[in-house]
Amino acid sequence: MNDQRMQSFILAQPITLLPIQPSQRVVILSGTAPCGQVVVIPDVTPIVVAPANPYDTERSARPALPRQGALPLSSGSVHHVVAPSITRAQAGWLLAEAARVLAPGGWLLVYARNDHWMQWLAHRSVRLRRNRAPRPELPLGMCTQLLRQNQLTVFNLYGIDGELEHMNHLIPLDQPGAVRFYFHRLIVPNSHASRFARRCAALFTAIRLHSALFRSIAVVAQRPPAHGGP
Amino acid sequence: MFPALLHRLRAEWIGAINCAGMALEPPFSAIMVSDLEDQGLAASFLIFGAGQSQPSVVLKWAHTPDRQTYLAREQRTLTELWAISALSGTIPRPLGCFQAEASTVTLQTWLCGSSLRVLLQRQERTSVGQIRHDLFRAQVWIQLLQTATALGALQFPGRPAIEQRVELLHRKAGDRVDLPQRFVDRLAAEAEEFRELRLPLVGRHGDFGPRNFVVSTNRVGVINWGSFTRGALPLDDIFSFAVEMVELCVWSRSHWLEMGHAFYEAFVEDNWFSKLIAECVDRYLRAMHLPEEIAYLLFSLFLLDMAALELQRGAAWAFGGRASWLQFLNHYASHERHSIFYPKERRMIALSGSTVVPAGRGASSIRTT
Numbered sequence: 082m083n084d085q086r087m088q089s090f091i092l093a094q095p096i097t098l099l100p101i102q103p104s105q106r107v108v109i110l111s112g113t114a115p116c117g118q119v120v121v122i123p124d125v126t127p128i129v130v131a132p133a134n135p136y137d138t139e140r141s142a143r144p145a146l147p148r149q150g151a152l153p154l155s156s157g158s159v160h161h162v163v164a165p166s167i168t169r170a171q172a173g174w175l176l177a178e179a180a181r182v183l184a185p186g187g188w189l190l191v192y193a194r195n196d197h198w199m200q201w202l203a204h205r206s207v208r209l210r211r212n213r214a215p216r217p218e219l220p221l222g223m224c225t226q227l228l229r230q231n232q233l234t235v236f237n238l239y240g241i242d243g244e245l246e247h248m249n250h251l252i253p254l255d256q257p258g259a260v261r262f263y264f265h266r267l268i269v270p271n272s273h274a275s276r277f278a279r280r281c282a283a284l285f286t287a288i289r290l291h292s293a294l295f296r297s298i299a300v301v302a303q304r305p306p307a308h309g310g311p
Numbered sequence: 312m313f314p315a316l317l318h319r320l321r322a323e324w325i326g327a328i329n330c331a332g333m334a335l336e337p338p339f340s341a342i343m344v345s346d347l348e349d350q351g352l353a354a355s356f357l358i359f360g361a362g363q364s365q366p367s368v369v370l371k372w373a374h375t376p377d378r379q380t381y382l383a384r385e386q387r388t389l390t391e392l393w394a395i396s397a398l399s400g401t402i403p404r405p406l407g408c409f410q411a412e413a414s415t416v417t418l419q420t421w422l423c424g425s426s427l428r429v430l431l432q433r434q435e436r437t438s439v440g441q442i443r444h445d446l447f448r449a450q451v452w453i454q455l456l457q458t459a460t461a462l463g464a465l466q467f468p469g470r471p472a473i474e475q476r477v478e479l480l481h482r483k484a485g486d487r488v489d490l491p492q493r494f495v496d497r498l499a500a501e502a503e504e505f506r507e508l509r510l511p512l513v514g515r516h517g518d519f520g521p522r523n524f525v526v527s528t529n530r531v532g533v534i535n536w537g538s539f540t541r542g543a544l545p546l547d548d549i550f551s552f553a554v555e556m557v558e559l560c561v562w563s564r565s566h567w568l569e570m571g572h573a574f575y576e577a578f579v580e581d582n583w584f585s586k587l588i589a590e591c592v593d594r595y596l597r598a599m600h601l602p603e604e605i606a607y608l609l610f611s612l613f614l615l616d617m618a619a620l621e622l623q624r625g626a627a628w629a630f631g632g633r634a635s636w637l638q639f640l641n642h643y644a645s646h647e648r649h650s651i652f653y654p655k656e657r658r659m660i661a662l663s664g665s666t667v668v669p670a671g672r673g674a675s676s677i678r679t680t
Contacts, residue, residue, distance in 0.1 A: 100315035102412065237314070239343075249345060256340035258364040262357075263342055266365075266425050269432040301314070 098239075098251070098301060099188045105160040108152070108182065110167060110175060154182045163190045168217045172227055180231035186306035189233060192241075192299055196220035199278065199285075199293045221298050233302040240295030242268065251299060257286040260294065316356065316372060317341060319411055320418075327407035327418055328368060335360040335367050342366070353378040357421060366421045369403065372414055379415040381537035383408065386417050388539040395459045401452065401532045422534060424527035431521055431559045439583050446556075446591050448531050449524055453516075453548050454598055456533075460514025462542050469506030473498045476615040483622040487637055494611075494644040501608045511599065515543035520555030546606070549595055550613045553577070553588045554639075558630065570634030571642055578610075579646045589651040607652040614640045 101107060162179040179189055194216065225235055240260065242250035252263045264282030268275065278285075278294045285291045292298070317339050328335050341356040353373040357366035373379045389405040392398050403419035410416070427445055430436050436445060477495055480488050516523070517538025525532040557577040558570065568576070577585055592606050617636040621629045629636050647653065 251343040251345075253340040253342070256359055258362065259340055259342050259357075259359050262359075262365050267342070267344070267429065269429055 098190055099161050101161055107161040108159050110164040152178045152182055156181050157184045158182055160184055161188045165192050167219050169219050169223055172219045176227045177231050180233055183304045185304055187304045189302045191224055192297060193221040193224040194218040195296055195298050196222050197293050198296045224300055228302050233304055235300060236303050237301040239299040241297040241299055254292050257291055260291040261286045324407060324409055324418060331406055333367060369419050369421050371417045374414045382415050382417050385537035388536045397455055397459050403534060422525045422532035424525040424532060427521035427524045427526050443587055446587055449552050450549060450591050450595050452531055457513035457545060460541060462512045464509040464511050467505050467508045467510050469502045470499045473502045479619055489641045490644045494647050498611050505605055505608060511545055512542045513545050515540050516548050519548040519552050545599055546609045547613055549592060550610060571638050574639050575642060578651055579649045585651045604654045607654060610652045614643055
């Protein structure tokens with residue numbers, strides 16, 4: 082994601098998906114911005130952009146060792162954490178750190194690649210046969226598992242239309258009717274995969290497999306509030 | 312914001328929906344539709360009630376002052392227009408306007424159907440018959456709007472209307488405007504021909520194009536009313552509709568034409584799409600009791616106005632920076648004699664190499680040398 086795209090992403094998406102209020106602190110885990118850079122969102126306090134290096138050369142599937150205190154923030158000090166692009170190698174320690182810095186009742190927005198996306202499922206056997214390394218992006222299954230491990234509650238899942246940087250639609254996956262409507266009325270297929278997804282959307286929603294129609298998923302999770310209420 | 316908005320909808324704003332006689336049962340869910348190009352911190356949410364297969368309500372949310380003004384203006388316009396019975400089934404019904412912290416939220420009904428732009432991009436509208444049908448439906452609808460919002464008439468001022476616009480453009484754009492003197496003289500002469508012609512002043516949608524034109528089998532609708540103005544010249548909406556269709560290259564089956572080239576093919580070259588546009592404009596002018604020859608003058612005025620507006624608002628305003636009205640105007644001015652709106656008899660003569668000397672309205676105005 083280049084700087085301009087990142088700016089527009091930072092400005093538009095988290096503030097829409099998360100209940101961000103004026104004077105709250107939001108941390109964006111981004112590898113594209115230099116360490117300590119401050120991005121200002123109108124009416125919201127400055128955002129600290131922490132270094133995460135999501136697209137570095139580290140493509141190994143082995144989980145990296147947890148690095149306690151890697152984020153230069155004190156525990157429970159921020160209201161929202163946004164992780165637009167983290168790799169599976171970093172996910173373990175980064176999500177643990179995110180859970181640490183979040184205040185009780187704070188929100189986390191993570192973008193994951195859908196490991197049950199129908200096209201990847203179709204190609205999985207080919208990939209295994211060729212003994213390729215798995216893709217570096219954080220898969221959804223691993224993401225939800227790590228969130229559970231860190232006592233974060235998954236609040237909502239949204240399918241993303243197209244690439245993360247060109248997101249035009251967010252579709253709630255808990256509502257099969259909305260998914261069917263999206264494929265019937267809104268989508269403009271721009272690839273063979275999306276054309277195929279459009280054709281079989283009715284079938285996939287009928288058998289409750291509609292999450293397989295999206296390649297990217299936005300996960301909204303929450304750290305449980307201290308006193309039971311958000 | 313997304314969950315917070317749904318929470319406010321369920322807790323506070325649901326009353327406005329119930330007052331309109333609509334039933335929306337919780338739990339709600341929503342598809343978010345956003346446009347990142349303008350980074351406007353604004354989004355629309357299509358709200359689904361429990362178990363619904365299509366949305367009932369559209370919730371629009373804006374965070375920046377510009378977008379908030381747009382939403383407020385849209386709400387006012389819809390409230391006014393909804394009272395006009397002829398339009399009421401074809402525009403969204405306004406349900407309410409609210410403040411949520413530093414943001415503005417409006418609610419309106421969802422119009423059943425698909426955006427024509429989506430259908431065109433999916434290539435579900437490819438035949439001449441389908442395009443003609445959609446184009447003429449848009450033309451008939453715009454006549455309906457204009458009849459319902461007419462505000463009297465304007466006596467066309469003639470030459471000064473051209474001179475003022477050209478001068479303004481030169482002052483703002485300098486060397487970037489490349490209008491041949493022949494084009495300016497021709498326009499001035501045309502304007503003189505139609506001096507004191509009574510042009511109806513009508514309501515203008517302001518963003519009328521396939522994107523905002525919702526079609527279903529037996530009905531049409533128009534959305535996004537924040538740019539509506541009253542007292543505009545006729546034909547502007549028809550022209551903007553045609554230009555947006557140009558962007559989609561509906562006649563060439565290619566979606567990758569450079570925009571300047573696409574504009575040339577649609578308004579200057581002779582193909583089925585340009586003929587359809589000309590036919591549609593002719594039908595409209597006949598219905599409005601205006602002379603057909605005035606299309607050339609009004610299209611040129613439309614291009615001059617859009618180029619001036621683009622200079623005022625910045626290059627990214629038009630077509631997301633992919634094309635420019637100034638480029639279209641320069642292109643059109645240098646090929647104006649081949650334009651589909653160039654009066655037919657003159658066009659025939661021009662193409663056969665003769666020149667045309669304008670001299671008053673009527674058949675005797677054409678002389679060849």
